[in-house]
Amino acid sequence: MSKPFIPSRRTLLVASAAAVPLVALPLHAVRDRGLEGVELSRYQPVFFTAAEWAFVLAACDRLIPAEGKGPGALETNVPVFLDHQLHAGLGDDIYLAAPHQLDAPATLGFQMSHGPQAVYRLGIALAQKAAQARHQRPFEQLTHAEQDALLTALQKNDVHFDELGEPTLKASQFFGQLLGDTKNGYLADPKYGGNKDMKAWVAIGFPGARGAYTEWVDQHDRPYPLGPVSLSGQRA
Secondary structure (H helix, E strand, O other): OOOOOOOOHHHHHHHHHHHOOHHHOOOOOOOOHHHHHOOHHHOOOOOOOHHHHHHHHHHHHHHOOOOOOOOOOOOOOHHHHHHHHHHOOOOOOOOOOOOOOOOOOHHHOOOOOOOHHHHHHHHHHHHHHHHHHHHOOOHHHOOHHHHHHHHHHHHOOOOOHHHHOOOOOOHHHHHHHHHHHHHHHHHOOHHHOOOHHHHHHHHHOOOEOOOOOHHHOOOOOOOOOOOOEOOOOOEO
16 A cells, blocks of 8 residues: 555644634635535536546545544535535636746746646546556546555656646646645535535534634643534534
8 A cells, every 4th residue: 555645634634724714715605505414425516527526526535534533525525515616616716827837836826727627627537547547447446545546646746647648737736736625625614515514623623613712722732612613603
């Protein structure tokens, strides 16, 4: 089995929650309140095709698996979050006009000619090409070890998208978009489609949108005793 590409899930998610303020996420609220508690098995994607949806389900399940402490991405409807956000126009305000310097350091900012929708369409198709070339099966039919190895290869640019016919998108850029959005869907308020029943917040002890909890800020090494509250006023 390949070396895991995500260190400690809880450490990573707690750090992500602290680094990305809830109110700062550029997300689109779900207009249909019924999606906040929808069963993943009954959800019909509105952005992803059926083939893309199969990849997304499998990939999210490996990025935040249901193994160990805390719920996994599928338990918290992360794929619903991804589908809704992309359908609603996630990243529509990104400046995509040339010139682009593809080898520029990350400090120079966004250098791609593709928005998130195109990154997913291209990235999934190319990742599936890589899965077929390596294992003669689509990603969702691979073993967990094979899926982990392929995701790690995407992260490290060991899958060469240019050799698969796409010179303007790197495998690591697709992986970074997918991983970042998966973490956002896991930790965001349920109104955005993910974090079903605030399970992720319960797992990491995040109070959510409570009006005040300042009396607990300085109480270290004590679990927060009150469950989280969503923006809509639901309690977990």
